[in-house]
Amino acid sequence: MSLLNSARTAGRTDGAGRGGFVMALRAEWTKLRTAGGAGWLCLLAVALTVGVGCGTARAVRCPDAGCGQDAVRLAMTGVTVGQAVVAVLAVLVVSGEYGTGMIRTTLTAVPNRLAVLGAKATVVTTVVLASGTVAVLASLLAARHILPGNGFTEAHGYAPLSLADGPTLRAAVGSVLYLGLIAGLGLGVATAVREAGTAIGIVLGLLYLFPVVGQVVNDPEWQDQLQRIAPMTAGLAVQATVDLPGMPIGPWEGLGVLAAWTTAALLVGGLLLRRRDA
């Protein structure tokens, strides 16, 4: 639709403002609630995150005071696996509608396309943040019980994991936000490319391929550079609690890099959604 057209549309509308967005939000929430798959995917994401976290906590040992392990990060390793399920969930919220043609019904009911994208983003991010909170808290709790048995003791310099500890709290909150941003990334990519398989391929490629490329490159400066711009390695810097000065990127800066990826994906998706024929 041309600029001229949308300007006139806006002038004649009977107030497609906040009230319109609330209705779009309630519609998207009803959809997510009644499709069945979303609930199971959230459960799977939580189970994988906690399960992998427990497995890692069991496997890693700290034999002496100088082992240099990051206990907090170990506890939340499961996020690297759970994020894949979160990405799939977010992609399906959009691509599931393109696959069936229901997107046309959606855009007929809510012609303001950015409101549709905004409502989907709000709903799926909220659900992921809730599931992420459960997953991260459960992971920490499990690791708090497992790790001392593996040598992560006060004697070796490890206090029991606790959210009262500043860096641990930051890592936990950051991990939850990280999952929320992954959901946004999946949603943006899916809106741009529409087809589920392609969208999932792109998101998982972005997340897991960058680190692999980083390992193939020999030049350490390039390795650092890649870790600073890759959405997963940069974003998960928010989990680091030891040797912060030695990290390629700081915790919040790293999460900021992921936020930039997510924003870019949503912007491109939103632009294409507005411009293209449905």
Added chain:
Amino acid sequence: MSEESADDGGYATRATIEVIGLRKRFGSQVALDGMTFAVRPGRVTGFVGPNGAGKSTTMRVILGLDAAEEGEALVGGVPYRGLRRPLRHLGALLDASALQPGRTARNHLLWLARSQGLPAGRVDEVVELAGLGPAARRKAGGFSLGMRQRLGIAAALLGDPPVVMLDEPFNGLDPDGIVWMRGVLATLARQGRAVLVSSHLMGELEGTADHLVVIGRGRVVADTGVAELLAAASGGRVVLRTSASAQAARVLRDAGAAVVATGPDTLGVTGLPDERIVALLARDGVPFSQVSAHRATLEEAYMELTRDAVEYRGVPAGEVTR
């Protein structure tokens, strides 16, 4: 039923679609070439044309799903995308299969109701209206095409809209379903709504549509009442069955009619009304067994109109499938 339709006491003022000079291309293919017509309240307007003529594209432009390069489409005087709760202004059924199979019919209607700020009670009303009954609690993925069409009608009527637009609603319906759909269309028009129904088969609209917009190659070929169209296609021809065809032809030609033999003892007569023909033959004592006005079918009238506009030559229009 809704507040918005109550405040003007009826549908009439908002029950219109105006399509004004739409142009659109897909690549090098011209889809819409100055499409212009209007849909009025209180009648069923048939939107007819061969496949590829631009029916679905026009409907998508009306709904703001596709953008036209030129021209505009207005629903009750407003572009669709400017409507805040659009399903209260226009109810559409484009593709009955376009729903997520894992959701129950009722929940499908529920999210649509939420998107318009309509109460859940309205969902139960349209479930009844469309005759979905207990099936509404089943997953829509397992529905037959006929049940999907009913669900689509329920969705279209959710907002009690003054305008209803259905794309090929007869497709895939069994005879019972066709009768039901015809009843629905007639009822909606009788309630004062504007009803636009597309079809590539004119026969489906016989006895259903009051008005026809016939299109071909992205433009309107004819915009006319069904009665006028049939009269024009019939051309005032009278069929005469007589054993004395030579004598009858002479008498009628003398009275100024044009007469052609259409069989061993049948004549086609134009230029005289049937009553006058009977009077002339009786006067001269010419025997005859039948005088009847030739009545063209809607299908014949339509073929006549679209002969030049059929997209794919060599394929009879009726046999082209999507």
